Amino acid sequence: MTLRGGSKLGIDRQVLTIYAHELRSAFRERNIVIYSIVLPVVMYPLLLWAIFAGIQFVQGQTDRLESRVVLVGLPEVHRALADSLEEKDGVELVPWEDSQDAAVSAIAAGRLDVLVEFAAPDSNGVALPNNFTVRLYYNEARDRSSGARARVEEVLTDYRDAWLDRERKDLGVSDTAWDDFGIVLKNVASPDEVVRFLLALIIPTLMIITVALAAFYPAVDATAGERERSTWETMMTVAASRATVATAKYLYVATFGTVGGLLNLVALGLSLRWILAPLGGSTEELASAGIPLSAFPVIALGTALLALFVAAIMLVLAAFARTFKEGQSMITPFYILLILPSMFMQDPDMEFSMLLASIPVLNIILLIREAIMGVYHMPQIAVTFLSQILFVAASIGFAQWVLRNEGVYMGTHEGGLGSFLKGWFSSRASSS
């Protein structure tokens, strides 16, 4: 073969030339830059800021509201409880002349927030003179009512503890004996761990969405977009093999998927530090919770492998499209399919088994989830990487095979991947 300037290296140079050309064009395409670069970067800061600002806003609104509380059947001996409630900030005792049922209806309608009904104690409690049972009626569907319940419950608990303390002293129960009946709750998880657990549920899903979104436009642009612009045939006449063109296009799509995913990861790290911390208050714990540094390389590698896999499949699907719109509609089902497993994986007890480690996409979700939690099952990680590499290699081979087909690269094949495979199998069957 007498290729000018050609050598074994020449083939690699062609891939790089086409790859660089694709990137240059893509960076000048507004949609690709927005969906593959800008969105992954701003997604976490915007999302986290919106969520926590929203929560704080709603909490603030609820905190400012007066809790309208009605007491029914309060024993005279416990008059002090009513005083405590009246002294509590944000609680307003509403005089109620109507029936108890009417009060419950008023709570359901949002005109009242809590009904406190005092009743006789159950059979275990009658031994204690002046003992009572309290029933709280509230509306869980209304934030104001839930907030009111919390305020009333706090006052009731304090009053109960103080009253029980007095009673036991009157009965001669010593402090030591009394403490023996105490219940102490001890959460073995640190606040960091709790936050990491929550992040581990959210981040894999967002990572998949980001990678798929970042690869989506480049995949359509590299195939259907070229056809729509009539540049596809131009590319088919260059002195590079179909495999070279397919490889360069694949690398282009995979680059955007990977870069989108990694930018998303960086944005996440920065968001936790700089977006949540200034919000303070109830988010302080979240802001201080760091994903362990050792998790980042694992997540980054997992993201890259995920992008390589997603890019190959998206490229194959979009190769059958003749227009950008067709490309979008051909890829969308795969996009949804990608996100679906991450929904099922939200079960925190789902174990990262060897079987799951061999299933693409699922394995990456579990890998990222465990890495965030600071857990590393080395055999599963090894199987995940191995399985993902095998699937990526198979997907690239498949993409190259599909793109070598005349009907596909000329855009004359009617239908998508399904009809293509059906046609191929039937032609194989008839020829044999």
Place this chain on the structure above:
Amino acid sequence: MSAASVRIEGLTKVFYDDSRGEVRAVDDVHVECASGEILGLLGANGAGKTTTLRMLSTVLTPTGGCAWVMGHELREAPQDVRLSIGFYSASTALYPKITPRETLRFFARVNRYPPDRVEERVELLIDRFGLSEYADSRVEKLSSGMKQKVSIARTLAHDPPVLIFDEPTVALDVLNALELREIIGQLRDDGKAIIFSTHVMSEAEQLCDRIAIIHNGRILACDTLDGLRGVTGKHYLEEIFVHFARDSEA
């Protein structure tokens, strides 16, 4: 093997269509083109011109027959064939987001023009086609006339010995079409072997050294205009074309 730059022997392309069954778009085509020659492929729409040229440029794979470009057989060495040709048609558009300079650089590099001479080649083409003023503007911003020049320059980026023009003037106005024909004439003078397909009789008359009349996928005649006149006894190319077309259907 012939000394001709392009040699086509029995080239055939059969498509399978669900409604029409087997369609012979190109049927047993034989033709040659030498360096410094413009061979016109003259035929009505759907005659098989584009399919023939797409096979010659290795975009389509022939069903039968053989063809050699600069000694390279289509199916045996498709990359060498593509290296030897520049293909221009209405369906080979430019990348809108890059500049003419970047376009020429890309096509020179991807077609393996010696790397150390790429810049020199790009500047030469920019000068030759008067692109200096717009060389660094994005292609999408250029007028259709300028785009056409960039497109031809793109075809020549790697200095191929064989040029294929598939109905290049079909979407051009009179002045741009004239300019393009002049450029093609100059390229012949540079020693390029040029295959030029058209359905415009006057264009074939003015430009082509030899004309191959293609109808229903078959070459009915291939000769100089004078040769065709001698065989048919007709003067105008339109009459000659109709003569052969009716003869083949009789």
